[in-house]
Each structure stands twice: as C-alpha cells, then as structure tokens.
Amino acid sequence: MVLHRLNGYMVLILLTPSTISGAIVARRAFGGDLNVQSSFFVVGIMITFASAMGIMYRKQTRKHRKWMLRTVSYAASPITGRLASIAGRHIVSDIGSYYSVWSCDQLLYVMTDVNAVSQSYPQCAQAGVDLSKVFVAVHAATKGNGLEYGSAVRLTFGLALWVSILIHIIGVEIYIRKTESSNQHRRGFVLERNDDDTIKSRTDDY
Template sequence: MLGFSLSRLPDLDYDGHFKEKFALIPGYWYYFSQGHYRYGMLIHLATVLPAGILMVFQFTPIIRHKFLLFHRINGYVVSLLTVISNLAAFVIIRHPQGGNRVTSHAVETLMGIITTVGVVLAVYNARRKQIDQHRAWMLRTMFYMGVTITARLINLAATPIISRIGNYWSVWMCDEISFLYTNVGLEFPRDGYPDCFLPDGSLDRWKRVAVSAQENPERLEQLGAGVVITFGTMLWICLFLHVIGVEVYLRMTPRESERLRRVSYEKQLEAGYRNPGSAGLVLDRWADADPWTPPSK
C-alpha cells in the first residue's frame, strides 16, 4: 500500500502526469477532464493517496506502543481521509477503469461500502476501548482497500490473455473514439467504424460501436479496451481473495487477539464499564449472562 501510494503521487499533477498517463484509457480522461467527474477524481486522489501513506504508521509496532498519541491522531486522520475518498469515489463510479459496465459499478460500489463500514466500526470499537475488535476491523478495512492494487497486478496478465483468446468486445461511443485519437493528434479510423458517421459525413457522437479488445498499438481504442474489459472481473476475484485472506490471518493470530482482549478488559475496568472486556461489538446482553474475565496468565 505504501509503495503503491508513493508511486501514484505524481497523479496529483492532474493536467500533466495524470492526463498523459490515462489519456489512452477509455472512461478516464474523456470524462475526468471536466465537470463533477474531474473534481470527484481530484478529491479522491488527494485523500486516498495520503491515507495509503499514513496508514503504514498505524501498523508499525514501535509507534503503537511508544507513541500512542500519534497513533490515535494519525488513526483519526487516516479514517477521515478514507471516508472522504470513498464519498468522492461514489461521485465518479459511473465511469470507473472497468468502463461503463454494471459488473464494475457493482464491485466498486461494494468496496466503497465495506471499507466505509469497516473504518466506522474500527473507530467505534476504539472509542469503546474494545481494542481487539478495533484491530480486527482496521485490518479488514485495509485489506479491502488493497483490492485495487492486487487487481491491477493481475490485470497485467489478464489483458494479453484475452487478447490472444480473441472475441472479447467493449462498447464505446463514437465520441470517445474521436476524443482518444484527437487527443494524440491522429485521425479517426473511419475504415474500422463506418457506422460512426452520418450520411453527410459528420460524426454521430452518441452512436455506440463494438470495439475488439486487442493488444494492437496501431488501434488505440482496441488497446484501451483490452485494459478495461477485464478490470471489473479482476476486482471481483481479488475482493474474494482479500475477504477470505484477512479472516484467515485473524484466525492465525489468536495470541494477539487475546492479548488485546486483556488490554480492553483493563482499560474498560479502569473506565468503570459495567461489563469490562465486553464493549464495542460484543453484545452486552451476552456479557450479562456470562461476563468475560481475562484468563489467568
């Protein structure tokens, strides 16, 4: 997450580096160069990248143990940035990297919801001094946020695979294709998309045409289609892997969970909670019937 966020910092040069990098990806610069999509992407980048950098300090043991005040303040900052970045992502989710596909909209909406819910639950448990649950939900949230990184790595392999298999298609507006070629100073490929033109020879901007997903550097729209057509599927696969993976990790570290449960008990006992060790997401009615006490050391 740290490496990815640092590598994407140049994207904050929106009209320079970002434009140059994403001008050939359909659904990006065509939409994100203006209007609310532009400001949504700017806010998303300006919040999610700092969050990705700052969160590494939250998982550094010496900071958690020796600099608790910094850990708390930084945690609130990361949580706030994450929520704002998600809200901005919901603004631009109509045109994600996966193109105008329902599968991409669904998975990216789901990712925004579960990361927002996860960070809220993490903060809630921290406020309730239920540190074991705070750790679990913060880990879940960070694992969910990492889905986009894993998906991009797998997509590097998926793009050439579907190109070699062939018979994969993406739907583009003629105006998107025209914008793509005009942006790099090339002429519209009339021979490939004759349906894009009206009888008088003018461009039918809103006409949709099928674009073959191919690694063809001479046909920019085919190259771009090959990049975006697989991304939604990769997100679904990686979301499944990350959701399962973080639960496996939590169950492989029971000692840390039990240690933090002890810490939670001591903090809640000191704060005068009625059922110390059973706050946060631990239901009080269960605690009343069988109050939790730390096992003997």
C-alpha cells in the same frame, strides 16, 4: 497510544474523500459499465462499514483490531485489482476473440482523427447521428493500437476488481484467525495478551 490514534484518524480522514471520489468516478471509470460500477460501490460500502465498526469498537481493543484490519484490507483491494487487470488484459489479448463496447463519441475522444474513426467504424460517420448513442465493438488487444489496448483494459478491470475483493475478504479473515493470539484486551490503560483459554472462547467474537 497517541501515535496510534493519530495514525488511525489520519487513515480515516484520507479514506473519506477517496471513498467518495471512487463512488463519483465509478460511473465513468474504465467505460463505466455495470461490472465496474458495482465493484466500486461494493468496495466503498465495505470500507465504510468496516471503518464504522472499527470506530464503534475503539474501546474494545480486540474487536477494534479485527475491524481495522478488515478496513485496511478492503481499501487495498483496488491495488490488487490493478495487478490482476494487467494479467487479465494479456490473457484476453492472447485469446484474441474478446471485444468491448464503445460509443462513437468515446472513440473520437481517444482517436481524435475523424477520418480514422470513419474508416474503421463507419457507423460513427453517418450524418445526423447522435454519437453518444451509437455503439461499436472494439477488439481487445494489448499489442494493437491505443484504442484496442484501452479496450482490453476496459474489458478486464471490473472482473479483476471483483476477484481482488474476493481475495482480500478471504485473506483478511484467514489472517485474523491465524493471529488470534496477537489480540490484546484493555485493562485500565494497559493492553494485555489473552491467555490460551480466553483465545479459544473468543474466536467467534468478530
């Protein structure tokens, strides 16, 4: 029990700065478009809510187990999102007709060569323009140059994270229902399995 508690507190301690950091970087991560921002914020809210429910039900073992399973599943969704993004960027690259929007100052940050930027994107070479307010379309291609590869990553990550969120929500709920017999309830200082009748009567207790 002591090890379980220490592990739980350690998880919560690590989740706190990671969730806050995710909310902070969402504005800029992978281009910071609304698709990416919203997915980051939704994951953060889901993790915060599920972990708070897990803490609230820490003395009700059955409910605590379910909410902490949800917390871990939601926290793992960005990992699945990364994997889905790898597949997504190759798919859009093979299709060949997808573009993402970049500002000129972002292009200069990535390409660094001013002449190369002005040749490929003459809009960014006009005198007196605010580079942060001029936007161009960049082709998304994993087999292109570094900028085009970055465009493919930027284009697909938000969608990939949303897909992974959906997968983890559905997956953890299926797992919880399939492992209902593993739920245990506290009697004093002892954890005991539920009998079959109790399991059937408590399947809606979430």
